[in-house]
Amino acid sequence: MKNCPFCAEEILSEAIKCKHCGEFLSKKPAATWYQRPFSIIVAFLCVGPLALPLIWFHPKIS
Ligand SMILES: [Zn+2]
Known part of the structure; x- marks a missing residue:
């Protein structure tokens, strides 16, 4: 609600x-801050680079 x-x-x-x-x-x-698309994009940009090595060294991808 x-x-x-x-x-x-x-x-x-x-x-x-x-x-x-x-x-x-x-x-x-x-809308509160976490419901705004901009905040989600910023959050993704903060977390995204940290997740890249995990994708890079994934055995099924590399
Ligand atoms: Zn109303």
Whole structure:
């Protein structure tokens, strides 16, 4: 569950349209930091290079 950013009523986190006020939620203005794609990309860039040697030395790939 999450709160609608327009009317603050509780709605399903999968909802694309608020059932209380009828606003569409596709732009997600109230997303927390870990829900933003940018944060996921940054997290991947931080962890990704660490995982590269594991892929590089994988016996089935190399
Ligand atoms: Zn609403």
